Amino acid sequence: MTEHTDGQLAFDFDAMAREDARARLDEWEGAPLGFTRDYFTPTQLNEAFEHWKFLNGSLGSWKRSHMWHREGWNGDGTEFGDHRGEIVGAELGPEDGHEGPGGMLTQMICEPCEWHVIAEDDNAAVEAWHDHAVPGWRELPVLPATIRVRDGGATLSKLAMKWITERYPQHMQVPGAPIITERSPHGTRHVHHYSPWGGYDISHTALERPALAESTSPALRRELRPFTPASPAGHTRPAGHDLTR
Ligand SMILES: [Zn+2]
Incomplete structure (x- = not known):
């Protein structure tokens, strides 16, 4: 019975702390407890998201909060020189029971x-992060699909490694540097930590669209629209990334 009593007390304490935090919301000085396009560090975003979950519960918190959060697969980010790129995601989908397709945004900091x-x-x-942090990456040779890149796991095959080390400039064979590999139409995701130096394995399809800063494509203009929780009809970016919910 003692155990039960302790558990009850602990629960009551949590509930009181939550009520207290809710009552003092105006004293919150961290990142916004909702969607924002302003710059914050990954730690600030994480602290805000944790606080939101403390206040509102973590069930369905990505969808309910629209807040930036880390996704498990991304790990600790990628370092190159003085740069360190980290990814967070936000779900802008409408609340349950509302019309409209969902939307996902990715932020790299x-x-x-x-x-x-x-x-x-x-x-x-x-x-965009590589354009910012790794000048010249778009000129790297593309490892052709005729060469088997991996035998399983992240380690490159000997042949692929030989091909890359013989052709990539020395200053691009350093920690965090990317490689570019030719992909099949169904495998075009850039994969972090999959270059021999812990950087990204970038799909060759990246070279088919221009650098973000120079781009005047409809995709970029669309990205610069103000945020609306319920995306307009015709906006078909599917909700996804359900790996770590
Ligand atoms: Zn940087």
Whole structure:
């Protein structure tokens, strides 16, 4: 019975602390407890999201809060020189029972530079970060699909490694540097930590769209629209990334 009593007390304490925090919401000085396009560090965004979950519960919190959050697969980000790129995601989908398709946004943050980019998909954010942090990456040779890149796992095959080390410039064979590989139409995601130096394995399809800063494509203009929780009809970016819910 003692155990039961302790558990009850602990629960009551949590509930009281939550009520207290709700009553003092105006004293919150961290990142906004909702969607924002302003720059914050990954730690600030994480603290705000944790606080939101403390106040509102964590069930369905990505969808309910629209807040930036880390996704488990991304780990600790990618370092290159003085840069460190980290990815967070936000779900802008409408609440349950409301009309409209969902929407996902990806943000890549380079905290040492206080730089960030917000894009409609992970690949676009990753490409923009490389434009920011890894000048010249778009000129790297593309490893052809005729060469088997991996035998399983992240380790490159000997043949692929030989091909890359013989052709990539020395200054691009350093920690955090990317490689570019030719992909099949169904495997075009850029994969972090999959270059021999812990950087991204970038799909060759990245080179088919221009650098973000120079782009005047409809995709970029769309990205710069103000945020609306319920996306307008015809906006078909599917909700996804349900890996770590
Ligand atoms: Zn940077």
